[in-house]
Amino acid sequence: MLLKLSKVVLIFHLINLSLSQPSTCRNNDGNVPAQATGKIIHAGAIQSWENSPRPLTDNQGHSFAKTLENVVQTHGSIKFLAYNNVPPGIPNIKTKSNSKGVIIISSAANSAAAWFLTASLLLVQPVIHYNDIPETETAGMPHFKKLAEGQTPIIPPFRSRHTIRTQNAGAPVTVHIYSKSESSKYEIYKKVIVKALKKTIKVWSRNDK
Known part of the structure; x- marks a missing residue:
């Protein structure tokens, strides 16, 4: 009971945290979306957006260009x-x-x-974990026999x-x-x-x- 109660308290606590957090969304200040620049906000710092160190196409080791190097630089x-x-x-x-x-x-x-x-x-292949049905009960059931003995063909x-x-x-x-x-x-x-x-x-x- 205490465990369930603690989970409920935790859920309400998380809800309050999520409602109290300020939004980090920001408009692009008139910048055209096609520009090879961006803005970043650093964790733990005062919440202010900073320009990316360099354009995405100018890889000098910063995270923006490194993440997208195979798209905007290496394979233009x-x-x-x-x-x-x-x-x-x-x-x-x-x-x-x-x-x-x-x-x-x-x-x-x-x-x-x-x-x-x-x-x-996915490949459709049944797996038999346990079977104790005697063969006398399935003598006239050829499809069941194939299934039980793993004879069902795999269809790719x-x-x-x-x-x-x-x-x-x-x-x-x-x-x-x-x-x-x-x-x-x-x-x-x-x-x-x-x-x-x-x-x-x-x-x-x-x-x-």
Whole structure:
């Protein structure tokens, strides 16, 4: 009882702390979002925003440029779109962690592109922890026998490959489509990809039926 009461007190204490903390949000003071600069607020100091030591494209060891060096400096031709939580166009996802991912596009002549989704493609394989049903009871149940003896085949994710044309006619983009069924009928990112690349791409979806 005391443990439960302490948890309740702790929850109310955390709520009060969260309500009492001042907001650290700040407008950009008229700076254009595309500028390669930023502002930082240091922990433990008086809450005042300071300009980043140098532009993101000028890496002199500061954290801003170091964090994004592979995007803004080392690979200047790489452009990306990052998203989190529920991706656009995918309704009613019920998972412990919603899908998150990155779409990476190269502005170089080869027109390369990649799309990463942090959601696992699971293999459907039952695991039998305990079974004491006698074979006499399952003699006429071939499907049960296969399941109990581990004879159920493992079906890997289905993969198909397609290509799309870009402005570079000699270098089409290869798109790998993964699905948990033989035919992927759901088009993720149709609205986003069509607007960005003016193409329609079918990709793997958790909602395949």
